[in-house]
Amino acid sequence: MVLGVRASYSDGKIKAPPKPCAGNQGTQIMVEDLFYNVNTRRKALKNPSEEYAKILEVVGRYAIHNSGISFSVKKQGDTVSDVRTLSNATTVDNIRSIFGNAVSRELIEVGCEDANLAFKMKGYITNANYSVKKCIFLLFINHRLVESTALRKAIETVYAAYLPKSTHPFLYLSLEIAPKNVDVNVHPTKHEVHFLHEDSILERVQQHVESKLLGSNSSRMYFTQTLLPGAECSSSEVVKSAASSSTAAKGTSDKVYAHQMVRTDSREQKLDAFLQPVNNPLSAGPTEETTGDKVGPPEGTVRPQDAEMEDVSELLETADLIEMADVQQDAVMPGGPSKSGHLSPEKALPRKRPREDTDIQMEEDNRKEMTAACTPKRRIINLTSVLTLQEEISNQSHESLQEMLRDHSFVGCVSPQWALVQHRTKLYLLNTTKLSQELFYQILIYDFANFGVLRLSEPAPLYELAMLALEDPESGWTEEDGPKEGLAEYIVEFLKKKTEMLKDYFSLEIDEEGNLTGLPLLIDNYIPLLEGLPMFILRLATEVNWDEEKECFETLSKELSMFYSIRKQYIIDETNLTRSQNEDSDSGPPPWKWTVEHVVYKAFRTHLLPPKHFTDDGNILQLANLPDLYKVFERC
Numbered sequence: 001m002v003l004g005v006r007a008s009y010s011d012g013k014i015k016a017p018p019k020p021c022a023g024n025q026g027t028q029i030m031v032e033d034l035f036y037n038v039n040t041r042r043k044a045l046k047n048p049s050e051e052y053a054k055i056l057e058v059v060g061r062y063a064i065h066n067s068g069i070s071f072s073v074k075k076q077g078d079t080v081s082d083v084r085t086l087s088n089a090t091t092v093d094n095i096r097s098i099f100g101n102a103v104s105r106e107l108i109e110v111g112c113e114d115a116n117l118a119f120k121m122k123g124y125i126t127n128a129n130y131s132v133k134k135c136i137f138l139l140f141i142n143h144r145l146v147e148s149t150a151l152r153k154a155i156e157t158v159y160a161a162y163l164p165k166s167t168h169p170f171l172y173l174s175l176e177i178a179p180k181n182v183d184v185n186v187h188p189t190k191h192e193v194h195f196l197h198e199d200s201i202l203e204r205v206q207q208h209v210e211s212k213l214l215g216s217n218s219s220r221m222y223f224t225q226t227l228l229p230g231a232e233c234s235s236s237e238v239v240k241s242a243a244s245s246s247t248a249a250k251g252t253s254d255k256v257y258a259h260q261m262v263r264t265d266s267r268e269q270k271l272d273a274f275l276q277p278v279n280n281p282l283s284a285g286p287t288e289e290t291t292g293d294k295v296g297p298p299e300g301t302v303r304p305q306d307a308e309m310e311d312v313s314e315l316l317e318t319a320d321l322i323e324m325a326d327v328q329q330d331a332v333m334p335g336g337p338s339k340s341g342h343l344s345p346e347k348a349l350p351r352k353r354p355r356e357d358t359d360i361q362m363e364e365d366n367r368k369e370m371t372a373a374c375t376p377k378r379r380i381i382n383l384t385s386v387l388t389l390q391e392e393i394s395n396q397s398h399e400s401l402q403e404m405l406r407d408h409s410f411v412g413c414v415s416p417q418w419a420l421v422q423h424r425t426k427l428y429l430l431n432t433t434k435l436s437q438e439l440f441y442q443i444l445i446y447d448f449a450n451f452g453v454l455r456l457s458e459p460a461p462l463y464e465l466a467m468l469a470l471e472d473p474e475s476g477w478t479e480e481d482g483p484k485e486g487l488a489e490y491i492v493e494f495l496k497k498k499t500e501m502l503k504d505y506f507s508l509e510i511d512e513e514g515n516l517t518g519l520p521l522l523i524d525n526y527i528p529l530l531e532g533l534p535m536f537i538l539r540l541a542t543e544v545n546w547d548e549e550k551e552c553f554e555t556l557s558k559e560l561s562m563f564y565s566i567r568k569q570y571i572i573d574e575t576n577l578t579r580s581q582n583e584d585s586d587s588g589p590p591p592w593k594w595t596v597e598h599v600v601y602k603a604f605r606t607h608l609l610p611p612k613h614f615t616d617d618g619n620i621l622q623l624a625n626l627p628d629l630y631k632v633f634e635r636c
Helices: 039-044 048-065 091-099 149-159 198-215 235-254 307-316 384-395 399-406 432-446 462-471 484-497 499-506 530-542 549-564 579-584 591-607 626-635
Strands: 002-006 019-023 107-114 119-126 136-141 144-146 170-177 322-325 360-364 377-381 409-413 418-423 426-431 452-461 515-521 620-625
Touching (some): 048 091, 048 136, 048 144, 091 119, 091 170, 107 198, 119 198, 149 170, 149 198, 384 432, 399 418, 399 591, 409 591, 426 432, 432 549, 432 591, 452 462, 462 484, 462 515, 462 530, 484 499, 499 549, 530 549, 620 626
Parallel strands (some): 136 170
Antiparallel strands (some): 119 170, 136 144, 409 418, 452 515
């Protein structure tokens, strides 16, 4: 016996000064006349037996959670405790004491934590051998007994694959979450809670419980029924059922829930990949019938031009009839054009130009070292400016966006500028113009001086191209800049001085008379929209920094990439075609859509390193997410 103190309280206030008394070690609290001043709440109390059962349930759960403390509960006047735990008992011992040996022998210890989500979890769950009609779920968050309907459903979803129908497990979980992340103002009794990052934490708990159940699935307990007299069961049927059950067990190792299920595979091709349109998908520019060895689309293809570019068709009505050739060979390569009018990859010949400079070498290479345009020969570039630009691209790349582009599934074109793609459970809206511009810029830098040639069937005079560009309001020409003829002549003379560098490094060929004869082949089966050629020639002479080597290569590559990118102002939507033109054209997809899906976005998978600024500049937008859609429909 030790000296103790006795005190009485009423309505939260002490009634009299504490008095010394004899007592045992510990604290004893006695509550009498409960809810004496709240008649409504007192009437809500049920009979003593039911209220006592609820007290036993709450105390028993706290006894399991606090394994280092001894708990004892008994009715007044009884000598035997209905709940009794020892201070040296473990959590499993307390579960055995309160819920029985059938539960304790099937327990699995669980525990995980995540610093990013700021939570820790520990506890015990039953394996697949134990099941009851009603789920027993003991949940403590920050050592307080609470309920979480979302967490209960998430875990029972995992058990649904292991337990018989309409049966449930025993669960005891203790979560430690930062108090600022817990919302207790969900229910008036503070019994149910929500917490920050709930979906991510539930997914993490699901994965951990799933892994623990898979690891404990080496043995199972089954209840069998004795065969009735006269019933037969062959041994082959037993073996077959056993084999099928083992196969099913293996198949559940990578269980995917409905809200995480991806129903497309980026590696699978769609049927229209093999059904190329009759119209030449490589170019959306003006076309005409050709004879002899010229490569071009079939007769009857009619395409109207933009209002501001009407004069371009007169100058370039045959300029887009392009054949792929070696730098030293103008003839069409063996094999000729395919029936559909496409240029086959083997026609993109290597540019074999040996150099004596010490900074550029020639070497044989395998397919892994081929350029984006399938050119099988490479020159090793050791120019510091080019290597610096390559390093800048690599340092600014975003790994997650690169993975998304590599494994995406193409959905469709919204417009020439925008397209929809799917990656896993998310739907994205991509700016095709900006992404293709970045793609061609990176190809120009990484495949520097290793391009094939797209040779124009008829040379395009630089003077006339410059005049067309100056007449376009986009050029910004004013009378203060001088006469257009003088500016056009200056552009021609200026670019003729740069002919050797443009031809050697960028495969941009200009003859002695000032005619454009060849363009670089950046990716196989792609020809730029030649309606933008006049403005490109103007910007080539005015927007490129020709004084510094690094800035020259960078700005020139950016101007080329802008010219090669998919731009909506140079593409006529099929809805604008007249009825007669629609009847003459093929019923398949328009050429620009075929090019975007099967050429440009295919190149995104392997050649594009998306920069980090694409995540916040609106060029890549997430439109939908399957798990979020499930939440929306669950509320309906």
